[in-house]
Amino acid sequence: MSNLLSELRERRPLVHCMTNIVVANFQANGLLALGASPVMADAREEVEEMAAAASCTVLNIGTLHRESLEAMEMAGKAANGAGNPVVLDPVGAGATRFRRDAVSRLLGSVNITLIRGNTGELAALAGVDWKASGVDAGDGEMDVETVAAQVARNYDCLVAVTGATDVLTDGKRTMRISGGHPVMSRITGSGCLLSAVCGAFLAAGKGDPFHSVAAALAFYKAAGKRAAEVSSLPGSFLPAFMDQLALIGDRDFTVPESAKEVRA
């Protein structure tokens, strides 16, 4: 059993979120429920200071515009300078040219620790032919483990691709995490909040970042599963899910022991 969650709650990491207007409140509440401390800040005038003061920065392009993209680049570089982890959530990366270009720009100028997205977003990052559907996963065929590992090697970062089964890779090792419940994809922002939760776990973990993200994914799946036992309808699932983010402890979820080696 890992005690990462207890350490996280003890440390209460400050998670700097540059996020979208849909999920900001949900993300802040979810981080508080988990035991982290959220701060939303995206003005160019302050992001460098905030990123340096925080324990990690989360860049979410869900409702991006020119100014926020510029601010994200500044924040990402400041977080890099402070040695803090940076999570990129490439929301709807395949939906428009602006989003594709924004993701390339961020990946080209900031050292990203983790990219967390759904299959459609992974396809966009990898240039795989895909039927994009706004911010949803969309439709298409690809070997998620192989493509995610290629993207991880390309950008020298961790990649977490979520869905019915989550895949985590650093380009050399791959891990699959199952669990959760389909209702998790029927509320908006469950992926966005997860990206911020991964940031909190990365900030709390002193060891292998791969292990910290694996723990975050397993924790979140467990919270979804337990909340769906209370209600699997979206409206009443939401508060039950918030409660589980606060209730679950280290002994209530299992991080898979072994990661599979992948061939480059």
Ligand SMILES: Nc1ncnc2c1ncn2[C@@H]1O[C@H](COP(=O)(O)OP(=O)(O)OP(=O)(O)O)[C@@H](O)[C@H]1O
């Ligand atoms: N069918 C499913 N069964 C079990 N868990 C699921 C399912 N779909 C999604 N999840 C879980 O929901 C969480 C969010 O993942 P998802 O891939 O839906 O994110 P997303 O598409 O980026 O969401 P959003 O953009 O709305 O924030 C993850 O923990 C994932 O494991």
Ligand SMILES: Cc1ncsc1CCO
């Ligand atoms: C619905 C939606 N549109 C832009 S961001 C967002 C939140 C889920 O990704």
Ligand SMILES: [Mg+2]
């Ligand atoms: Mg998403």
